[in-house]
Amino acid sequence: MADLIIDGGRPVSGTVRPSGNKNAVLPMLCASLLTDEAVTLENVPEISDIDKLLQYFAAMGSTIDRDLDGQRLTIRHDAAAFKNGQAQLPVGIRAAVLLLGPVLLRNGRLTFDTTAKGCALGVREIDPHLDIIERLGGRIVADHPYEIERQGAMVGADLWPDYASVTATETFAMIAALAEGTSTLTNAASEPHVQALCEMLLAMGAKIEGIGTSRLTIHGVDRLGGTVARVPDDHHEVATYLAIGAVTGGRLTVETDMGGHMPLILRQFEKLGLRFEIGDGAITASGWTRSIAEPYTLEMLPKIEAAPWPYFPADLLPQAIGVSVGCTGDILFWNKVYEGALGWSSELLKFGARVHLSDPHRLIVCGGNQLRPATVEAPYIIRVVLALFIAAIQIDGRSTIRNADPIRRAYPHFVEKLTALGAEVRWQ
Known part of the structure; x- marks a missing residue:
């Protein structure tokens, strides 16, 4: 140190x-897993958490093209490793929790070690994330470490969590965008970085209402496409x-x-x-x-x-x-x-x-x-x-x-x- x-x-x-917003770029990077097409992010900050996520993506076979001077990053996930078998999420960064939804959608099963962390602000529970996954059709089959799976498509639902969690709202938005039917989240977080993720999902083809408010309504679509998005x-x-x-x-x-x-x-x-x-x-x-x-x-x-x-x-x-x-x-x-x-x-x-x-x-x-x-x-x-x-x-x-x-x-x-x-x- x-x-x-x-x-x-x-x-x-x-x-x-x-610089670009750390709390926006990390979920935006995770959302790139929701499509097989190329996603380009602009105004990308040069921070260590991004490096760790990109190392994970590269290890899973993703294609990455990064221009540090131009603050531009293009990433494409078309690797078989993300589509078959069991994915082990990375530890050591709090952003790992934002991979839960995207990896589950892409892979069908994942392992998540709850030792993942990024700072010392006290206990940061994962319960809201797991509740969203279960309510939208996922299943927890083991814990410590957690093993999560889905059988078929995720299904829309109405949720009203205890409090407005930023990362849980982002998990909801990413899963609901590709779930069957309509999902609503009352008591949604509305921070600028949450809005940035939702705007990116819109550009990828998602159908989202209520961005910037405490109630999100998302109509699931069959697929999302690539896009070019600016990190705020x-x-x-x-x-x-x-x-x-x-x-x-x-x-x-x-x-x-x-x-x-x-x-x-x-x-x-x-x-x-x-x-x-x-x-x-x-x-x-x-x-x-x-x-x-x-x-x-x-x-x-x-x-x-x-x-x-x-x-x-x-x-x-x-x-x-x-x-x-x-x-x-x-x-x-x-x-x-x-x-x-x-x-x-x-x-x-x-x-x-x-x-x-x-x-x-x-x-x-x-x-x-x-x-x-x-x-x-x-x-x-x-x-x-x-x-x-x-x-x-x-x-x-x-x-x-x-x-x-x-x-x-x-x-x-x-x-x-x-x-x-x-x-x-x-x-x-």
């Missing part, structure tokens, strides 16, 4: 383009770069097509005193007052709540916390998605920040801190590394983030992009 060395207190200014920009990365520019006193412009998904996100960062200018195809971080926006209800503590879309994303709550340690007022952060996802906050104490972890979901950050550079330990959570980075880069002096490698799973060329914008940051 590598460390990040940050010499903070220097303005980060200029123009940057975000990562809205998390857009907000992260804007936050970095603002807290360093720079003027940083992010060129992106995600402006339509950003209003609520920007408004939450404005609660922390960040200022933005919205243009055509670009958003600029133009300043930071450091003041916390006070609610009209004076008895309430200012707060930022993270919950499933269209709430503020849980994957941006750590970055907002990283900004808040430099603010002059107090604020409450509430993660309604992941239990235990705020346990890292004790590392902020090393910077001189005053924080109080109320329970596994709620954190209070006090304002008016006398911040100092520090060496901190990052857990294996991508966004937490970024939170510690945002805290460090606003502080004069040299800080070190130990075990910072998780950034590479979602933020390609992060250090190179920032040094080009004036940041003093390097790997060690």
